[in-house]
Amino acid sequence: MIDYESALGDRIRQVKPSGIRRFFDIANEMEDVISLSIGEPDFSTPWHIRQAAIDSIEKGNTFYSPNRGFAELRNEISSYFERRFSVSYLPESEVLVTVGGSEAIDDCIRTLVNPGDEVLIPQPSFVCYQPLTEMAGGVPVPLETCAADSFRLTPEALREKITPRTKLLILPYPNNPTGAVMRREHLEKIAAVLRDTGILVLSDEIYGELTYGHTRHVSFASIEGMRERTVVVNGFSKSYAMTGWRLGFALGPAPLIGAMTKLHQYGIMSAPTTAQYAAAEALRNGDIDIENMRCEYNLRRRLIVDGVREMGLECFEPEGAFYVFPSIQKSGLPSEEFCRKLLTEEHVAVVPGNAFGDCGEGFVRISYSYSLKHITEALGRMQRFLQK
């Protein structure tokens, strides 16, 4: 008989399962649950993009693409990134099309990290960086951010955690779950700390199109001297509401993208062909779709921030992504307890902040990728819950 527990590799055994899985299993079984927990757009992919995919299937374009992705798509990605964020990448050697931004993150970490190397991860942040670092044999080093700093990474916090083993800094902005953004002046300060080091940067800019302040998202690669040390990860999921298509991309210096391509080639071969045709159409004709969705998110953002503050919860004003991250310390409950009670008593599902790192304790993540009607109803229930 096989002892499966000891059959598993050491690294995967050390990876913690997602702590809130069970919580959502409960939510799924309840009737009448109104959820503000999902982290993907509520819009379907714009029709012209879907149509491009259908056309490609009708024409019989059902074969593997080149490992790096179709040249046509890489050209579009390159011109898109230059048009929107003013950084240029060579389509033939500095662009890799991946299975979602997630694969690009995994490829990048595994390509760069040696066993024992330290990876700096600002938190609260999306849940994948730590386990992927562990799977690569690296050592995750959390960099705590706080509401007082608008959940931005400060140069002081960064400098404090740099050691001779520091290999890579993750920059997850605009941020999931806090909605924080790093403006040019904040990125400049981070760049100043990194400039004389050999530290590389993985800039996860998947929410780069979804910012609501007066200034647009600034890519870390556009900061002077940073392009040479940065791998930018982006994709189609959030900007074009294409989550299920599983398509993202990495941009970076040719030697890094080349090495990541080796990993991608052996592990994945190539990203889905149909999705690539859809993505090329999105980049060619989809700027207006982004703008429409961004405006809609912005209305909801204002409504939900106001609603949460009206309940008496402190809430940092998020400027990006589609989440608000209010403090629930006033309730006197720890995050998980708060979420469990809110779910059982008022049937509203939100995500406990500590799912995104220990320093997320005392907060909850509320998504506004829901209709106005849905948001209004959920806010009403939350208010009732807090008044009890």
Place this chain on the structure above:
Amino acid sequence: MQEKILKLLEENARLSNRQIAVMLDTTEEAVAAAIAEYEKSGVIKGYQAVVDWDSSAPGHVTAMIELKVAPRRDSGFDEIAHRVMEYQEVESVSLMSGGYDLLVCVRGSSLQDVAMFVAKRLSTLEGVLSTATHFLLTKYKENGFDLTDGNEKDKRSMIL
């Protein structure tokens, strides 16, 4: 800002002035003033619920009727359009380009009802040359609302 107020109200006329003000980053007073002005100038004609009559009250029948009419020398199509509008059964009247002139939407309680209305009231009007009645079978989308999906469940899954 002004046009956005209209868009929001068109989507949901029951939003409060305060909610609209918050969403558009302006004051409640500014929203109230803008809406009052729209009402006064007639840009906003009224506030209605978008009702799916098929699911609430079976037995209602809607028909789109194409009218070919002879325009008057001085008043063109306006005079006859106004006469058609007067009937309570008529929901909407539009002047169209193409193969006919007026498109008239009529609602009644039965096929017979609507057919009789067309035969007795519309086709006999002076200036009406011919009518073609199309009964509405299923309405898929109305005022931007999908009428087919009912309370469709969120298709998204929790993947975190």
